[in-house]
Amino acid sequence: MIRSPARCSMLVLNYVSEPNTNLLCCICRMPFVDPVTTRTCSHTFCRDCIVQAISHARFCPVDRSALSIDDLSPANSIIRSLVDELAVECIHRSSGCTYTCQRQLLTAHVMSACPFALVPCPKGECDETLARKDMESHSCSTHTLAPCDLCGAKFQLDELPKHLSQCNDTLVTCESCTLEVPRRGLSAHNTTCPEALVPCPQAPNGCGWTGPRASLASSHLSACSYEAIKGFFALHTTRFARLTEENLILRHKIDTLEGALQTTKCELQSVKTALGPWYRADGVYPLSAYSRSRPPLSSTDLPTELQPASASSSSATPPHARPFNSRVEDATSALDHALPAVQDLAPYFPPVSPEEPLNRDRASDLAARRRTLPAAWEPLAPFGGAAVTPQHTQVAPLNLSTTLEGALAEVRESVVALGGAVDSLGRRSDIALTNEALRLNEEIMSLRANIHGLRMQVHAIMMDRNAQVTGRSGSAEMQNLSPGVHILGAGGMGGGDGSWPLPMHTPPLPRGFYSYPQAMSPGGLGQSTTKL
Amino acid sequence: MALPKRIIKETERLVADPAPGITAAPHDDNLRYFDVTIQGPDGSPFQQGIFKLELFLPEEYPMAPPKVRFLTKIYHPNIDKLGRICLDILKDKWSPALQIRTVLLSIQALLSAPNPDDPLAPDVAKHYKENEKDAQRVSPRVDAAVRVRMRPSGADDRSEFSLHLFIETRHLVC
Numbered sequence: 001m002i003r004s005p006a007r008c009s010m011l012v013l014n015y016v017s018e019p020n021t022n023l024l025c026c027i028c029r030m031p032f033v034d035p036v037t038t039r040t041c042s043h044t045f046c047r048d049c050i051v052q053a054i055s056h057a058r059f060c061p062v063d064r065s066a067l068s069i070d071d072l073s074p075a076n077s078i079i080r081s082l083v084d085e086l087a088v089e090c091i092h093r094s095s096g097c098t099y100t101c102q103r104q105l106l107t108a109h110v111m112s113a114c115p116f117a118l119v120p121c122p123k124g125e126c127d128e129t130l131a132r133k134d135m136e137s138h139s140c141s142t143h144t145l146a147p148c149d150l151c152g153a154k155f156q157l158d159e160l161p162k163h164l165s166q167c168n169d170t171l172v173t174c175e176s177c178t179l180e181v182p183r184r185g186l187s188a189h190n191t192t193c194p195e196a197l198v199p200c201p202q203a204p205n206g207c208g209w210t211g212p213r214a215s216l217a218s219s220h221l222s223a224c225s226y227e228a229i230k231g232f233f234a235l236h237t238t239r240f241a242r243l244t245e246e247n248l249i250l251r252h253k254i255d256t257l258e259g260a261l262q263t264t265k266c267e268l269q270s271v272k273t274a275l276g277p278w279y280r281a282d283g284v285y286p287l288s289a290y291s292r293s294r295p296p297l298s299s300t301d302l303p304t305e306l307q308p309a310s311a312s313s314s315s316a317t318p319p320h321a322r323p324f325n326s327r328v329e330d331a332t333s334a335l336d337h338a339l340p341a342v343q344d345l346a347p348y349f350p351p352v353s354p355e356e357p358l359n360r361d362r363a364s365d366l367a368a369r370r371r372t373l374p375a376a377w378e379p380l381a382p383f384g385g386a387a388v389t390p391q392h393t394q395v396a397p398l399n400l401s402t403t404l405e406g407a408l409a410e411v412r413e414s415v416v417a418l419g420g421a422v423d424s425l426g427r428r429s430d431i432a433l434t435n436e437a438l439r440l441n442e443e444i445m446s447l448r449a450n451i452h453g454l455r456m457q458v459h460a461i462m463m464d465r466n467a468q469v470t471g472r473s474g475s476a477e478m479q480n481l482s483p484g485v486h487i488l489g490a491g492g493m494g495g496g497d498g499s500w501p502l503p504m505h506t507p508p509l510p511r512g513f514y515s516y517p518q519a520m521s522p523g524g525l526g527q528s529t530t531k532l
Numbered sequence: 533m534a535l536p537k538r539i540i541k542e543t544e545r546l547v548a549d550p551a552p553g554i555t556a557a558p559h560d561d562n563l564r565y566f567d568v569t570i571q572g573p574d575g576s577p578f579q580q581g582i583f584k585l586e587l588f589l590p591e592e593y594p595m596a597p598p599k600v601r602f603l604t605k606i607y608h609p610n611i612d613k614l615g616r617i618c619l620d621i622l623k624d625k626w627s628p629a630l631q632i633r634t635v636l637l638s639i640q641a642l643l644s645a646p647n648p649d650d651p652l653a654p655d656v657a658k659h660y661k662e663n664e665k666d667a668q669r670v671s672p673r674v675d676a677a678v679r680v681r682m683r684p685s686g687a688d689d690r691s692e693f694s695l696h697l698f699i700e701t702r703h704l705v706c
Contacts, residue, residue, distance in 0.1 A: 012537060026629035027594055031539045053628045056595040061629035 009102050016087040024085050025049050027061060031103075032083045035075035041065050044075050092116035095131070176212075258432035266311050275404060536565055539589060542632050554636045556587065564589040568600070568636060575646040576603040580604070585615075585639070587632065597626035598635055607670055609657035617642070618652035651679040 019031045027049035034047040043062045045053075047265065052074060053061050060067045074080075084104040088096040091106070095116035101109055110117050115133035147154050150169035168184035177196035190196055194214040198219075200207040209227040221227050273280050541562065546556045553571035558564070568585040572578030584603040590596050600622060612616040621630060621638055651657030653684030659667040 027538075028536075029541050029631075049628070052595055054593070056628075057626070058626075061627040064625065064627060 012091065013103065013106070014089040014093065016089060019083075019086055022085075027053055031074065032079065035079050035083065036072040036073040037079075038067055039071045039073055042065060044079060047072070073210055090116070103521070191238055200224055200226070202230065202233075205230075536593075538594060539563070546632060551633055551640075553697060556632060556636065564593075566632070570636060570640050570643070571665055573640055573644040578608075578643045581606075583643075587635075589632075594628040594630075594649075597622050597630075597634060600635060600639065602701075606643075607656055607667070608643065609646050609651045609653055609660050610642060612652045616652065618650060 013030075015031065023031045023047045025032050025035075025044075027045055030046075032044060032046050035044050036047045036050060037044045038050075038060060041060050041063055043060055045061070050067075051069065054067060054069055058067060059065060085102045087100050088103045088106055090099040090101075091110060092114055097114050097116040101111060116131050118129045119132050119135070120129050146156075148160065148163055148167055148169075150164075150167050155163050155164075162336065166183075168182065170183050171180045172183050172186055172357055173180050174186070174189055174193055174196075176190075176193050179189070179193075181189045192213075195212050197210055198213045198216055200209040200216070202224060205207075205226050207224055209220055209224065211220065226233070275520075348500065541559055546566075550556070553573065554568070557568045558566050566589075567588040568584045568587050570585060572581040572583065581604070583606060586601050589598045600617055602611055603618065605613070605706045606613075606615075612618075617639060619638060619642055621627070621635065627633060628665055646660060648657040648660040656667065659670075
C-alpha cells in the first residue's frame, strides 16, 4: 500500500493530551485518520485500517456483521473536525522541535517551517540531506566558494588549504636573513638579501669562493685573484665563442657535404646496378676495334662511323680549337677531346653539360638521320660487287652516354634499319637476277638466229656441193638427209615443236652467264657441227 | 519493521494497568512475544492455579489473531495436552478490534466456563459430560502437579505437596 508522507507521519503522531476514547479507531487504537463510517452498522474506523481489515475478513471488526468496501462512506464532518483539530506535537520533537499545533496543520509546518525537518541541499549540487535550521551554515564542499583570508581570491572549500600553502600573500621567512616577506616578494628579496649566499662573479673562471652577499663587495672582490685579470677572461671568452661558432658552421657544412656525398654514392651505386656492363670506371678504355674510337663515357653521344682510317685519325689528332658549330662532325670530334677534365669526374656528374645540349641534340639527330638513310641505301649504289665487299660494312654506333633504354632503343632502331636494308637488298637482287635472265635469253635468241643462219648457209653450201657432185640424185639424198637433220635438231636442242627452244643444259644463271660460251661449244652446236 | 504504535500502547497498558488475575510481560529481545500468567478464576475448578501461557503477535497483527498457548498443563475440555486452546476469537472469529487484553480475558473466562460441546480434548470433554463434578475434582490436582513441573525452581511448601499429588494422580493425566 502506498502511503503519502503526510499519512505516514500521521501514524506516529504524538498527541498532546490523551484523546477522547470515542475518537480512537478500534483497529489502530489511535485517533481516526481519514475516518470512514460503515453504512450497515455505523461504526467508524480509519480508512486504511478498515480497508486492510476487510481484505483479511469481510466483516465489521466490532460486531462481525458482513461488510464490504462499498459499505464505507466518509465519516461525519464533525468527527473529522474533532480528530483534525487534536493538538499534536511536531514529528521532529525527538530532534528538538517543541512546536505543537492542530493535526491538520502539522503537515504544513513540517513541509515548510519546521527547523528540524530534513531537507535536501537547496542548490541541488550535493547529495546531503540536512535540517532546515542548518541550511544557512551549510556549505557544500563542491559548490561553496570561500575567500582566502590573505589574497581575497575565492576558492572551493576543499581547495582552500591547498591554496593557502601556495598563496602569494602568505608571509614566508627568508632562509638567510630570517626576515618575513610575502611569498610574492621572496624572489625579489633573494636577489638583494645581504645575507644570502652568493658565489664570486668569477666563479665560471674558477674562483671557488661562496659567501654572503654583503661580504662579497666589501672583502672578497678586492682579494680575488681572478677578478684582477677579468679583462683577459673577457677577451678569451670572446675569441673562444667566435671559434666555437665557426667550428659549428664548419661542422654543419661537413655534415651537409657528407650527406650529399652519401646521396651521390647511393645514386652512383644504383646507376652502376642499372648500367651493368655499360658502366666503365674512369680511365679504363677498352681496346677493342669497335670501341677504340669511342670516347669515355661522358664525352659525347655523337655517333662515329667505324671507317678505320677516319676513326684512327680522329682519335689520334690532338684537340682542335675550332668553334663547336662550324660543322657537325668537327664539333663532335672537338668535343670528344676538349673535355678531359670533365672526363675524370665523369662518373660523378650528369653526362650532359648544361651549355651543350643544343649542339649535341642537333648533332645526334643529324647523325641518326644520316645513319639510318645511308645504312639502307648506300650498299645499293655499287650494285653487285659493292654489296659483297666486307670493307664497306657500316655498323650502327652505340651511344653509351644516354640511358640504357635510349641505347637499347637506338640499337633496336639500327636493327630495324638493318632489317629494312637486308630486305631491300634481297628485292634488288631479285630484280637484278630477273634482268640478267632476260638479257641472257635475248642473247641466246640472237645466237640461235645466228646458228640458224649458219645452218642455212651450210645447208645451201652442201646442197650446192651435192648438186655439183650428183646432179639430180643429189636432190633425192637431200630429201633423205633433211629428216635426220631435224632429228638431230630435236634431240640436241631439246625442242619438239620445231621452234628454237632454250637449250636444256643451260647452267645456273650466274655461272652460266660467265661460262656460257665455253659450255656451248661442247653442247648442241658442237654436236651438230661434229655430226655435220 | 518497526513495532506498530498499537502494540506499544497495548503493552504499556498491560504493564501499567493489568487486568485482574492476568499478567503479561514482553520479552526483552522480542517485543512481540509475551509471557502471560492467568490465575484460575474464583469459583472455578482452577481457582487455586496460576497458569502460564505464551502469546505471540504475528506480523499481520492486528489483522491476524495473536497465537496463544498454555504452557501449564490443564485439565480442560477446550485445551489439549500441548496447551493449544480452542477459542473462536483466536481463529475465525478474530476481529482487529480485539486486543491482547480482551483475548486474555476471554481465556480466563474459558477457564471458568468450559465448553464440552466444542472439545479439543475429547476424553476430558467426555469426562465433563458424564460426571462434571468428578472432572472438576480432578482438574485442580492435575493442574497443581503440572504447575510444579513447569516451575523453574524454588521449593516452597506448596510444591512439595504438589509433587506428591502429581505422583499420585499421574495416571489421570497421561
